[in-house]
Amino acid sequence: MNRAYIVSNDGRIFYAEPDSNSFNLLEYNTTNINNVKIKRVSSSPWCLWSISSNLNLYLFVYLLDTPFEHQEITYENQRRYNFLNKNSFSNKLLPTDRPHFSSREGDQNLPKESFKLPSSNWTWKTDWNYELNASDGWEYAVDFPSNYHPDISVTSFVRRRKWMRNRIFTTYHQFIKIDNPSNKEYILDVSIGGWLIPFKEKGYLSVWIVSSAGRLYFRKNVSHWNPEGDEWILIPVQEKIEVLGCSCSARGDLWIITSQGEALMRTGISRDQPYGTGWSTIQSPTSIARIKEISLGTNSIWCLDNQGQVFYRAGITNKNPQGNKWVYIPSFMSDISCSISDQVWTFNLMENSIFFRYGIDDENLSGIGWKTINLKYNLNSRVKFQEDSQEEIKERSFTLDTSSICSENEPDSKIQEKKTEEKIVENNFIDIEYSIYDEDYQSSNAKDTTPISDSNNNQENSSTTINEPINLEKFQKIKRIESLGNYVQQTNIELDNYINNLIQKDEFNNENLEISEIKNNNSTNSEISQVINLSETSSVLSEISEQSSNSKINDLSEMDIKSICINSFRINQIPAKWHDTQGSLKPSDSFSNIEFKRKINSQWRNLVLSDLIKRNIREFVTIDKISVPYENDSTWSRKETFQILYRNKLISCILEIVHSSESVKKNVIFIKLLNKSDDKLEQKINFEDILVIKPYVLESRKSLPCFGIYLKNSPNNLPLIFCASSKSQMNEWINQISIYCTKVNFLSYSLNSALSLVTNDGYSYFFFVENDSPIYLSQLDGHFKQIEKHTNGFTYGCGENGKFWFLKAPNKNVLESYKGPYDQSDELEIYTYENQRWNVVASLSGLLNSKAGFTKLGLPTDRYPWSDETGKIRRRK
């Protein structure tokens, strides 16, 4: 739903879609509520939240491809008491058992009757049912909680069955009344956003309202599966401050304006804290200016003061969401709205006209000037205007989007009026809202500009204006800004190459690198910490396209490290060897360039492993160093064919890693272009010069397995992009190159000078620092909540799954001899629970011992003597 909305003063909503040249009335079903007059609207791709003229809040949900659906789940549990009859299960459970109907973990009582439709806007799609298997959906086990098997056996004393029921949201294209926070409070302002908060699940929405009591509320749990949300959460603002208005951006940022005319920015907004933690005061534009209206785009914020003066907030980046200063834009407006693409629309009550800002591009987010859209209306509410502006919404680039409005220079791109005989109703527009969401907007529109506008003209017989050919000049310079690190790069792009160049815009694939944790044990590096702290508040980066394919968000391989564009950042792969408490290596051991996935955990496998370890200890580990029979004199090279993106074309090339035996420092990569012409190019890359190597998504050909190598000294921070023939080839090469990068860097730097950090999506990185600037950043495997480095050289991490991990200091020595078996004794375990059962026999036999009675010999159905907290997983000391 890529629409611009305007609200007429008679309470109707009109929308325009990018490829249409008219505003249409938003039709809605009036089954439940008749004739809602809307005063204000805030939009997201799949719904609108609007305020009616009597200051109530209404939700309007679009029916997209499929209705929103939610599955309720409960588990039915039964126990068997009859030892002889295998099938005599009873609904009566032991007092220590879980309820008859419970959650999967058994900690909640969830009888089927307890599931109610959240509101009348939902309906049950199915009745309760369970997954069919051979045994009527039952799974058997010795006891709760234990391993469940589909087949009944003699030792099956309990069983459970998963019941499911689906409900679907049914109320679309209607205004749904949402309760006010309290009876006495009415709604003054509403703003929704947050669907691009990085790593937030798809369908999430932040809904903020300002009540008539000057309070700010956040709606809890608004999402696809709960469009109405649960309840209002009062968000405390500073004392004695009344809130007048709020604006929330797609990536979740929130600014509010107070009754004093000040702007406050919400800080600490992240995936886990969608409503933030604190406030930061923004200086007013001028000493007398009091902000009345504010609107957040992506990299721009616009506000109006109480006199209608327009200000633009400059310097906003992901790292600096506050921006630097207000810039006065000489004009007077009554309302303002900024889109996700940073396009600004304003409304002037006096002139009763809508303006949009033209000349907004990546370099100049404040634009050049205002352009009027002359609106004339007719009775059937068909508002026509000719907007030749082809707004290209750059896919995936969310930092800014070009929104180049190419036909600005055309005179008289006027509104066409169709039915003049109809009485013209003057509508006063009291609110505008403009949003662009749809990434379907092909960049190719740029080329199609002329045909489109021609056809528009043809369609409209009464057209009085002939469009001049589109001024293509505009396209010849498409300038890009690296939003991160204030790194500006410019590229002149020939129109012919325009499409090809969009490939490079993939650059903007951003990853949120909100740093939630920085730990540094090395005091000399405190300055670095500050450097990093600057980015601590940096919030959100994401990819626009994620809104449609949010599944990617969780996809590890899709993540780009693009937020690191500061020249001084160096990124590399670290050889991290993580052990979990079970002492096993993670399958994705980053030492290897080979993927090994599944691990069979059966007895015979473990026997072989322990025997092998014993064998190695017996045969050589305990024996003093005896030299290895051969000198490591083999220089082996690896050579494979790739395609490289060279002058916007994919050209075949050969990549060759030459592995020198003398020193890892002498390892090099050769790139040989296989060009048809004679200018055969060959480039040598030293591993030391590599800054980052990572998978790369080509804008035009997303399915291609590409990777980019960023060099430390490359101009513009542009990567060399290679396209492999298969995903496995890509992964192999990335790993291979990463390993060498790591080895080279570890020769020069030790982990003692490293900082670690965890991004809010659970990725963790190591920094290396030199001369107070980070020189080397490497990603560790796994997802972590927190990692901390101890002065003993070990790094400890708390995994997202609550498990404890530690990293052996990958110093030089370990790196060289990492082949040796890691001592199992180095494993650390925490959270081990010892379980004992009081046993009659034992207590009798141990009468003399007052402590006797509890014994390690539990019942067969009991937990393991040592287990984790839930008793499900066996643990040993």
Add this chain to the structure above:
Amino acid sequence: MAEDKEILREIWDGKIPICFKLAENEWRSSEPEEIYLMVPRQTYFPLILDKVQKHFCECVSQSKKNNEIWLDFDGLALKWHYPVGLLFDLYANQGQESVSNIPWTLNVHFDEFPEDLLHCGSREIVESFFLSTIKEADALKHKGKIINEMQKKDHKQLWAGIQSDKFDQFWSINKKLMETIEGEGFKSIPFRIYQQDKPFIQKLFEPVTESGRKQTLKDLLDFVFGEELNTRVILIQGVQPSLETPIQWLSEHLSYPDNFLHICVK
């Protein structure tokens, strides 16, 4: 698919400390100092004997110093075309708990090359022997499809991985040879059963029965020996796997680089 890297790594890392002594009858004067080497189990002797040859060549009579050397253990000439680990398990390994032959003491000969031993003029001969064994193994596993689809450089990389003891280099190619269709095993398991003083046994054996049951090590041994196996010790890669271990898994993980599962029965 060989996916259990932990196992593969331990297998690959296996080394045997070997003490090389010059055979007594070849001393030119006094006893030369022995030389100790830590020899990977997965390699072949000709790949590691350069150092030994250099070490001893000045200690033997001038006429023989450029002879091809050969090794014996307790009077048994060692076949160079068996992997080192196999030779150790077959002749010297006294069972899982024993350390009696560690380090393993071998006699080095420059003279009297045994007639029943294959000559090994150069590393290239070992390489072609190795590759032909791999091809044989793949013929059993995949009817030779995978090895034949590989390029020459892949073959080279396999060999280079062994020569320079590089796990990643070797396994990045070898994993392709260990691929199976999901849920199915190899066509048949490339295995050889060795007993002292007997030629090795090699038969066709499928990892999954027609009824779909996964065959175990026990099934294989029963198939080869019938009932007579009771008290024998089984050693693969220096360990005694449980008889219940699926043979497919063993083949994927405990095979030597030549892709054969070499089983010692003692």
